Amino acid sequence: QELLKWNGWGYNDSKFIFNKKGQAEFTGKRYRLGGMVLPTFKEWIEKTFGASLEHKTTSRASLNVNDVPPSIVNEEFLQDLRATKISYSQDAEDRVFRAHGHCLHEIFVLREGMFKRIPDIVVWPVCHEDVVKIVELACKHNLCIIPFGGGTSVSSALECPEEEKRTIISLDTSQMNRILWIDEKNLIACVEAGIVGQDLEKQLAESGFCTGHEPDSMEFSSLGGWVATRASGMKKNIYGNIEDLVIHIKMVTPRGIVEKNCQVPRMSTGPDIHHFIMGSEGTLGVVTEVTIKIRPVPEYQKYGSVVFPNFERGVACLREVAKQRCAPASIRLVDNAQFQFGHALKPQVASIFTSFLDGLKKFYITKFKGFDPNILCVATLLFEGDREKVLQHEKQVYDIATKFGGLAAGEDNGQRGYMLTFVIAYLRDLGLDYYVIGESFETSVPWDRVLDLCRNVKERIVRECKEKGVQFAPLSTCRVTQTYDAGACVYFYFAFNYRGISDPIHVYEQIERAAREEILANGGSLSHHHGVGKLRKRWMKESISDVGLGMLRSVKEYVDPNNIFGNKNLL
């Protein structure tokens, strides 16, 4: 917690700033971009958003403790809690830190206002048994528990329901972060659910293994959170999504503990109870231990990238790759606006030689091959595995790309593309300083509708902005970020300059909502991996039908009749 920002994304020491010369710079040493100057970035921001460095807003420097709603916890419960020796806190900062995820409106509140309702107390169980005790106490005293993992939710899932009168306990799983055992024969590992993605990979790597599950938030998000939201990782093409990775889940509910009797690759015993748990978004209980598949760390990794003359050709190529089932560990296609964005984040080049080479490359692509720099788009690739197989695989993919007019554009571009997905989250904080607000959202969609959906949603955003009085054209861009046999996952970024608008958050939410309705009208899903939370609840009924919703409700009613897990997500 000390390392992390209290009012923005990620580490305290990592952020975008404009240095004394007015050039953009990324601070800190944690990322490859750290300490580098980004010479074209300022111009891009000014051009894209009409933002200017002179117009700046500033966040409060620190939390004003007096604004924070008081902690109301009854003394009997506190006595019982102390008896369990589980550590807890009623400190204002601790509670505010766990009152939100990373939706735009949440960050905005942190910078300029205060939440109406936050947890009254934070507890830190260190093992499964601790969780059992806490849940028992909560049932005994009729309190509300909101499980908290990495705090990276973007669905308002962590927000406390304003009307909750009971004491809200934030159950922080971060101290349950051990790998309990590794079973090399079956290639599985049993891990406590609070472990954060990067720690899990680091610790497994010590034994030569990995899970291969890498959501963009993996530096901060937790295993339990992945399970609770049906997370998806960048390299799912090799390792699978969370539902493919999980072998066994132990969850503590008000009814007791739910688990299976064995750890097997598959079983036919009625509907898989794991599927009630995965995506339950903290409404049923706390995931405490997960047995997850592991793989030997790959021998070789190689990045790559391909330039396409336009987005349509790019999508056609990804479709073909998916059809031939030869997708590399990751394959992503960014549209032109995002390509230009990536370009703007290019660091200052070290030598004249590289700059010369860049120029030459650009000349080749635009002049010689006739690609229009305002239309072309780029696919980034990541291959993993045996060195030999990777090279073979690489050739196969590039051959397909050639058929769709693609040109190989080098490892460097590919690698930068993936690095960007980690630092892009930091960018919003910079934007907020200059009247630019933005967010990302995602969906999944059948192949035949990918192009229509991307075009219509982007267009809808632009139009809605205009209608709502946004004075500058917004950034409205997308990438096809995952491929499947039957469709793809599409990721949108959307940001605009809100100068001149009195209630930017409201306007923003209206536009986001319109964009979601557009997605649904175009045959896209409510969510591919972010989940529903409270942000997208209103569309659940039309997404899964009345009966479907009833099925989920009846599970909730059985498992948690008193609504102890009362975060009000999903249903």
Add this chain to the structure above:
Amino acid sequence: MAQDSVSLFVCSQQKELTSKKRDEFEDILEERRLSSDLRYAMKCYTPVIYKGLSPCKPNAIKSAVLQSEQVQYVIKQLAKEMGESPDIIQEEATEILDEMGHSMQLGAVRFFAFALSKIFKRLFQRVCVNEEGMQRLQHAIQEHPVVLLPSHRSYVDFLMLSYLLYTYDLALPVIAAGIDFLGMKIVGELLRRAGAFFMRRSFGGNRLYWAVFAEYVKTMLRSGYAPIEFFLEGTRSRTAKTLTPKFGLLSIVMEPFLKREVFDTYLVPISISYERILEESLYAYELLGVPKPKESTSGLLKARRILSDSFGTIHIYVGQPVSLRTLASGRINRCPYNLVPRHLPQKPSEDIQEFVSDVAYKMELLQIENMVLSPWVLVAAVLLQNLPAMDFELLIEKTLWLKGLTQTFGGFIEWPDNLCAKKAVMSGLALHSNIARLVDGHVILNDKGVEDGAVGEIVFKHALAILMCATYRNQLLNVFVRPSLVAVALQMTRSFRKEEVYSCFSFLRDVFSDEFIFFPGISLKDFEEGCFLLTKCDAIQISQQEIYPTDKGSVIVSFLSAMFRPFVEGYQLIFRYLSKETKEAFTEKQFIPGVRNFVFQLLEKGNTQCYEALSSDMQKNALAALVQLGAVKKKKMSNGFTYNVNQEAVNKILDMFDARIPVQKPVAARL
């Protein structure tokens, strides 16, 4: 929720009615008279086009259509069902496409530009266009695919529209034309090169044809290749009264948006009105059952003698482009097409069918709203109520009076600049000397040859004159229909109780649902609007329970009901024929001559004065109304439809009329 959105849909329409501000007109022939037509035809033509357009040739579209999943799917289905090889069916599809497809060429366009300049200048005094409408259209064309929906009164319509777009440097439309044009040598091909594509008149049962046709239209729309133009009315209105809309083509052009293949689609209502309709006498003959000459090139050549005649002014009003997305928002379930692949042919849900129908009516109402009415239209309406002869001064006075009333009702009158009423009426008479003329200070209908010849001949000639004249009065009817039906209902019920008047109004509205254009399902709103307009001109007063005419208002009420009397009486005649004279099932081919003879005999005997009941248009509409009211059963047979009359039901409907209003009552309210 659905209810709400429907009313929203309607509200917006009524709001438009009240807050009317119309654009100014500009004469496009003026410049043509001043500069060279040849240079005009050869001008540098670089039209504004759709922003997302990827340019392609007509043939590329055809092959895209043939290769499309939609067409291929149907081909495979048919091959499986008929046990034929897909290649043969594919061949068939290619032939259909070749028959159908346009092959727009700039050369042909330039030829038309030249020839039409010459012809139009001879035929018409002025061709007036609202330039602001053209500018709006220009923006629309760049933004989204555009569908042009002109009214259809004459073959000149689509020639004129293309000519107009060429003049304003806009992308030329592709036009859905009837296949009959292909029968014309050279001209058919020439039209094809000017952007016409041809559809068969009926292809309901032919799945391959439907698939190819629909996909052809949708491909052009999706790619933004060119604005698509077709006539909602389906055919030229022989009566100059807007015909009820056809839904087939409209539902095709709406589909790409509903399936979200395009972001939006603009529908542009266009009202084209003629001071004198080129085909006026042809139409009158046709309505009386003298067959329409088949479209042929030699016929066209013969028609050139009309070149020496004058046809006055044309007014073209390009309406505000209507965004389909806006119309659909909140109305259509978001994802009707999500669970089936979009290329599979799918019968549209009831929701969607209803939506298509609402959109069609809305567009026609917009056409009507912006349709320019010339002074002659008013003259004709007055004259028809004062036959056989009317004092010229009185005619002028009444015409002026009617002008005021029409404007109160929202009619769009273009009165020639600074022209006094007398001159306006005179110039109308001059232009329409074939219909009426001034004799000894009286205006009489021009039914030459009446004095000599058999009785039948006289009736026919007279009917001809009346129908021609009615063609002009008809242009007023849709503007007047709501207040007029209230007036008719007031007279029929002879009661002032609001409920009774409304129920009678509602009955009339149902009976005339094929005759006039009513937005579906808003009977009460129409009634309220009619009452509102009548109060606006002080014709009636409304209290909580009652509606009664004011002293001054009885003139208006009688005029309005007299205006619609030909329809009230005509329908009764036709219903009587059906209730008495038809015992067995019949086809439309038998019905029309049957009822015509029936009315003809009554006219000969002098038992009725309702010449308009001879109009086959009215006869068909009346039959269709009975079908809708369930009094006639319509059955589909191998060779078309047959009808079965439910005598009892028809009698009941007749009673509704008869019990309350005597048919043969002499014209009660002369003005």
